[in-house]
Amino acid sequence: xxxxxxxxxxxxxxxxxxxxxxxxxxxxxxxxxxxxxxxxxxxxxxxxxxxxxxxxxxxxxxxxxxxxxxxxxxxxxxxxxxxxxxxxxxxxxxxxxxxxxxxxxxxxxxxxxxxxxxxxxxxxxxxxxxxxxxxxxxxxxxxxxxxxxxxxxxxxxxxxxxxxxxxxxxxxxxxxxxxxxxxxxxxxxxxx
Amino acid sequence: xxxxxxxxxxxxxxxxxxxxxxxxxxxxxxxxxxxxxxxxxxxxxxxxxxxxxxxxxxxxxxxxxxxxxxxxxxxxxxxxxxxxxxxxxxxxxxxxxxxxxxxxxxxxxxxxxxxxxxxxxxxxxxxxxxxxxxxxxxxxxxxxxxxxxxxxxxxxxxxxxxxxxxxxxxxxxxxxxxxxxxxxxxxxxxxx
Numbered sequence: 001x002x003x004x005x006x007x008x009x010x011x012x013x014x015x016x017x018x019x020x021x022x023x024x025x026x027x028x029x030x031x032x033x034x035x036x037x038x039x040x041x042x043x044x045x046x047x048x049x050x051x052x053x054x055x056x057x058x059x060x061x062x063x064x065x066x067x068x069x070x071x072x073x074x075x076x077x078x079x080x081x082x083x084x085x086x087x088x089x090x091x092x093x094x095x096x097x098x099x100x101x102x103x104x105x106x107x108x109x110x111x112x113x114x115x116x117x118x119x120x121x122x123x124x125x126x127x128x129x130x131x132x133x134x135x136x137x138x139x140x141x142x143x144x145x146x147x148x149x150x151x152x153x154x155x156x157x158x159x160x161x162x163x164x165x166x167x168x169x170x171x172x173x174x175x176x177x178x179x180x181x182x183x184x185x186x187x188x189x190x191x192x
Numbered sequence: 193x194x195x196x197x198x199x200x201x202x203x204x205x206x207x208x209x210x211x212x213x214x215x216x217x218x219x220x221x222x223x224x225x226x227x228x229x230x231x232x233x234x235x236x237x238x239x240x241x242x243x244x245x246x247x248x249x250x251x252x253x254x255x256x257x258x259x260x261x262x263x264x265x266x267x268x269x270x271x272x273x274x275x276x277x278x279x280x281x282x283x284x285x286x287x288x289x290x291x292x293x294x295x296x297x298x299x300x301x302x303x304x305x306x307x308x309x310x311x312x313x314x315x316x317x318x319x320x321x322x323x324x325x326x327x328x329x330x331x332x333x334x335x336x337x338x339x340x341x342x343x344x345x346x347x348x349x350x351x352x353x354x355x356x357x358x359x360x361x362x363x364x365x366x367x368x369x370x371x372x373x374x375x376x377x378x379x380x381x382x383x384x
Binding site for chain 1 (some may be wrong): 292297316357364375
């Protein structure tokens with residue numbers, strides 16, 4: 001383990017990987033330190049507490065997902081393509097090798113949910129950003145050139161956020177890939 | 193605390209309430225014993241371990257939800273009514289007072305997911321039962337008397353299972369009631 005000099009950004013990034021897989025309660029301190037390649041003293045000097053590094057990891061996740069989705073929307077021309085690109089990107093993000101690790105926001109919502117103000121303010125912001133990025137993708141025209149109204153865009157964006165979170169719950173619950181693909185198709189078909 | 197005689201069914205039911213709220217990792221033994229109103233010795237005599245009582249609570253939850261949904265489908269005549277009744281029942285179940293506690297299956301999927309065989313076999317069975325009960329509800333005729341094909345029924349049943357799980361993730365993440373209601377409407381509208 002390093003003990004003197006380390007890159008705090010790398011360490012935070014590593015903490016995100018650990019918490020994403022194991023959750024807050026499911027990550028014992030020794031596992032966190034091992035994942036971050038830090039000794040106890042360096043950890044507490046730099047990050048103060050497990051809780052503070054968890055909050056910072058949540059912020060990091062939100063900004064990464066936000067940037068990734070903003071990127072995606074630039075490369076597509078139709079609404080259908082945009083929705084497919086977003087679903088594809090999120091499914092890729094939600095897997096680590098062969099294991100579904102889900103969306104760190106959804107995992108955290110179910111683990112720590114509403115009871116904790118500092119967590120819930122981040123979850124709210126994360127969900128709003130997801131909705132906003134998906135709404136931007138839905139502002140692309142259909143292949144016939146028609147557009148959704150702003151109200152429809154917001155409605156279907158939130159619907160897709162829920163659908164994606166639900167899909168990831170079922171994927172982590174062991175639903176076979178074929179069924180996951182079927183649900184994804186039904187979600188895509190539900191968008192006018 | 194009782195120490196000699198207690199009803200194991202009541203104690204198991206109490207354990208379900210505790211685990212549903214706090215998860216497996218988020219429930220320390222003292223909280224579990226307090227919720228079950230059992231002393232340490234009685235607990236270990238009757239239930240052997242925290243893990244075994246968690247597995248039994250998961251089985252109990254699945255059989256309760258299954259029985260509840262079977263009941264519901266009996267009292268409705270149209271497909272739309274059936275879907276609305278199921279969403280209403282699950283939303284009621286997923287709240288404890290003012291707090292969203294979610295679906296115990298979804299919570300467990302995100303906390304313990306695929307890594308654990310004894311858990312994942314139960315999650316799989318629970319999700320299949322949900323899908324089956326919802327498919328039975330979708331076998332009701334539309335108000336014009338038309339029926340979905342069996343393949344459509346299964347497709348939309350799984351879609352609704354995912355939609356409901358996703359809604360509960362967002363509800364636990366603090367989404368306002370208005371937005372939750374909007375997503376529920378969009379889900380209902382997506383069923384032909």
